[in-house]
Amino acid sequence: MSSFLSYLITGISLGSVYAIIALGYTMVYGIAKMLNFAHGDVIMVGSYIAFLAVGAMGLPPILAVILAVVVCTTLGITIEKIAYKPLRTASPLAVLITAIGVSYFLQNMALLIFGANTKMFTSLISIDAINIGDGTVVVTGETLVTILACIFIMVCLTLFINKTKAGQAMLAVSEDKGAAELMGINVNGTISLTFAIGSALAAIAGVLLCSAYPTLTPYTGSMPGIKAFVAAVFGGIGSIPGAFIGGILLGVIENMSKAYISSQLSDAIVFSVLIIVLLVKPTGILGKKIHEKV
Secondary structure (H helix, E strand, O other): HHHHHHHHHHHHHHHHHHHHHHHHHHHHHHOOOOOOOOHHHHOOOOHHOOOOOOHHHOOOHHHHHHHHHHHHHHHHHHHHHHHHHOOOOOOOOHHHHHHHHHHHHHHHHHHHHOOOOOEOOOOOOOOOOOEEEOOOOOOOOHHHHHHHHHHHHHHHHOOOOOOOHHHHHHHHHOOHHHHHHHOOOHHHHHHHHHHHHHHHHHHHHHHHHHHOOOOEEEOOHHHHHHHHHHHHHHHOOOOOHHHHHHHHHHHHHHHHHHOOOOOOOHHHHHHHHHHHHHHHHHOOOOOOOOOOOO
16 A cells, blocks of 8 residues: 555656646647647756756756746747747648757757766755655655645646736637737737746756656657647646646556556556547547637
8 A cells, every 4th residue: 555655646746747748738739729849858958957057057956947947938939939930820730840840959959069978967856755654655855846836836827827917818819819819919929928938837847857857868858748748638738727637647647557567568558548538538638629610
């Protein structure tokens, strides 16, 4: 029982990272109707910035995280302006190819700057572990902070979307860009804000991921990015609560698969579960059917 609880908590922690990344995916898709497959590499950039800020610059962890967030936010806005804005009316295939190109560009830039060698990432979280029960279940500081950060971000994002003028503008743009523009909403600014928020979340997720799993390479964000996209689809892409639920469930399924079935087959099991869910409910757990206007 203690081992099951330990695996469950670790799975929720991993799922919290996926959920934070998936929130960025689902916001961009829900508002701009674009799949930003370079999102995973923004995670990697944020991790490297935090790594350099602490190691080379000697900044305190909190300032390193803030610097990573600022850099990734700027990067996200730049990517949107240069790569995605000219493709607003293009086919989804053109956007997809561009996103893959941006992803490879970021990976290769990281290879040129940092090299291919694995860097050991020093955890930025210095909170002591918590013992549950008789000490058989240990919750690390990284696990605790990751879960709490995910819940906090989820609540803040929900309040932002539902209670602020900018959030209401995002909802309007997600419904109908043309009508939103006629109502005086700055569509370009709203989409840029969405990319900025998503990229800031990617930076936070990168720091949390590398603090829990302390290795860093130019490909660090690739697989978590793909799994977070799976989580977003799993929960219902375009739905913020769906991204949260999908991320948590995906992390738990992956960790339980590694513990009780096979660490080699865990990824296959995760994608198999996604296929089964989409066969039963094609829109995902909290996704809604979209009626096309004709």
